[in-house]
Amino acid sequence: MKPIIEIDHVSRIFGGRIVAVDDVRLDIAEGEFITLLGPSGCGKTTLLRMLAGFELPDRGAIRLDGQDVTHLPPYRRDVNMVFQDYALFPHLTIARNVAFGLERLRLERADITRKVDETLQLVGLADKADRMPHQLSGGQRQRVALARAIIRRPRVLLLDEPLSALDANLREAMQVELKHLHRKLGLTFVMVTHDQTEALVMSDRIVVMHNGRVAQAGTPSELYDRPASTYVANFVGTSNLLKGVVSDVSKSAITVDHAGFKFECPPLRSVAPGQHVIVGIRPEKLQITGLVNGVAPPANALDCEVEERHFHGNSIRLRCRLSSGEPLLCDQQLGTTGALKAAPAKGERIRLAADADSLALFTEDDRA
Amino acid sequence: MKGFRLDRLPGLAVLSAPLVWAVLFLFIPYLIIFTYSFWLKKYPTFIPAFQFGNYAQIFADPQYYQVLLRTGKIALMVTALSLLLAYPFAYFLVFKVKSSRVRSLLYMAVIAPLWVSYLLRAYIWKTILGSEGVLNSFLVWTGILSAPTDLLLYNQFSMVVTLTYIFIPFMVMPIFTALEKIPRNLVEAAGDLGVTPWGALAKVIWPLSLPGVIAGATFTFCLTFGDFIAPMLVGGPDGVMIANVITSQYGAALNWPLGSALAVVLLIIVLIIIELSDRLQRKDRIGLG
């Protein structure tokens, strides 16, 4: 399928020195819900603003539906944006705010009124049409911003941290609602967020950005299960990262030594024996296989001492320390009653093991 | 920053009128004054030249440099008197008046005269202080004086009183704003730490309000320094100020080059004071973090 947006080797350099976006290549498919994820300063917002036309790339091109829009001003692009601070015009009523985009198209008055009504209905604010923005709650303003942006049915809807100003409960409800809206309208959504949970829940595809570059792009599960770098492994979810040395490379596995422990990782990377690597293990993939006994641990098993226990409600996080001195996190689900009691106590020495499939292997170069 | 900006053409359209105005009515006129200040007076008008005679005259002829000194002295006295009256007033307003309604009402009462004609405010004092004036007639009427005194008007005293009366709102405004910005809990914290009210004033409030004081003093000083209406109305022979001399050079004396040189001197003095005050305020701001 032809992409709706092509970002073609785009760079943006502020003041001739600060590289905000660095040679980004990215295609976005029609109807996709894509999220640009990264910490502040990673270039995700700048990239979004270039899609909207608020910033111009210093290098590269942006194509919308095959047409080069790189230097087109915002008012000539068929994209609309939901702003982080909503940017509702304070001097206009809700209805006039929502109508603003249609009025610019010189539509018939009756047509505009009908569409505004429909759209306000869609976001559940039909009764607030005559209010002023400052009379609404944060969540309601958010919906108005959304209504205003979708009323023109743009080719692409841009969302700049749309939920960051809402409190936790409302945010979760709005995540679901946005997702529904996406499906209902069939528009392409491009969202920027620094919240990995939000990205995982909502997106068809996530683009993790780091220092102006794309660190990894993929579906949420790809990103979570097969992070391409330690950076992604740590930014999306949590990972235990253990340094080691490759001791053997075979067709079926790469064997890595870490302070007397052995990992057999899936052979997804080309490494040579003797190379320094990092093994990543998600805390929840570690199973308790028993207490430490005299027998040397098998491959993909680790012996450690529980130092702290943190109760998380549905799970418990054990902060352990390996005999090598490295810290290790291990999450245990508390699915059954009594599971909490059964969890290892502080000071206990336990053996943890992970499936070979759940191990990620990174080379030193991935540290970005 | 090259980002989303107005299209180049509307940008130019927005800028063109103000730019033309600023060049034509501000830049060129200042340039003309500067140029004239080097020209020569030649009866009945003046001729182009490049010489420093006008400046030399200003700093050699006591008639001129003494006026400069006197103007500075009067401006300083007005500034000091305004500060003396305005600071306690603003302090009491901000820290002692409990009701915010009363506070803003009293504040407005001090600012309101700014909206009332400057000329009237100078005129009022002429009617009050004159030998045929309200105060004299009151003093004679009540028997305090046996005959009207002319000590009240047409001297530096009447100038200072009148100019203080006119410009005091400019002192109150920035001080009030600066004091209002001081967090109450800072003052309470000082009290909590056993600092007396006077100590808090000296150690906490005064230093924090300094930017406002500097701003107010700069306003008052500069406005007084360039004034020529009040001296004409209530000043006597020893109340002539620099702006009056400029006026007469442009008027009866018909010596525009000397008038221009005086104007340049006045301009430079005012600009230096503003620059200094800017730096002081900036330093203070940095000092506060």
Place this chain on the structure above:
Amino acid sequence: MIQALNNTLFRRLGDGVFVTMIASILAFLYLPVIVLIVFSFNDSSSLTLPLSGFTWKWYQSVFANEDLLRALRNSFYVASLATVLTLVIGVPAAFALDRLNFPGKTLFRRLVLLPLVLPGIITGISMLNLFKLMGFSLSLETVIIGHATALLSVVVTQVFARLQRLSRSYEEAAADLGARPWETFFLVILPNIRSAMIGSALLSFTLSFDEIPVTFFLTGRDNTLPMYIWSTMRRGLTPEINAVGTLIIAASLVLIVLSVSLLKADDER
């Protein structure tokens, strides 16, 4: 015990000082105004105490004084046009200073704001030089240009301050929704700086109405009201001036109330 007594005593004393202080400053500011008003109704033509009796005659002579009324009309003409000019030039200037980048911006800003801090006499004589050089004869129109130049800074500072508080995202949102730059300006920016514009226009009008230093140098045969009052004043003091003054104060009061309520409206938003 004694300490506590001392403290109350100190506070009482402090309160006393405080009330006296405020009262005396208010007296300093307003007694003269009261004197002005009282004498505008005093029967005697000399401004001396004791008062001799109540009269309206000074007001009658004000409204019969053709010269004064003409000066008043001139002042309205000058102040209105000068205010319009300050807005027409000042609002784009403030906008350019806040939103545009162009070479010489710092010099431009300094030039435009200079009259705010410079004594009026400098603006007056510098423009007198210009007009003489260009061969213009002095008239009310030259006064208007002079006032507009001197008061431009008032509008620029007020509108600039408002623009600075106005989030950029409004403009971006407007452009995003298809508004061309001029539509953004008229539909989004202008309505949001309206109160700053009206406020500064009121101030500009008042200051122009009251202006002397610039007018002094730039006016031809026609007088503005303050120039007229001034010239009468130098000839001698008459209660007629008190009557005019009282009327001006009344008008100023209306303006104050107007501008304060405008500022309030802005705060509430």
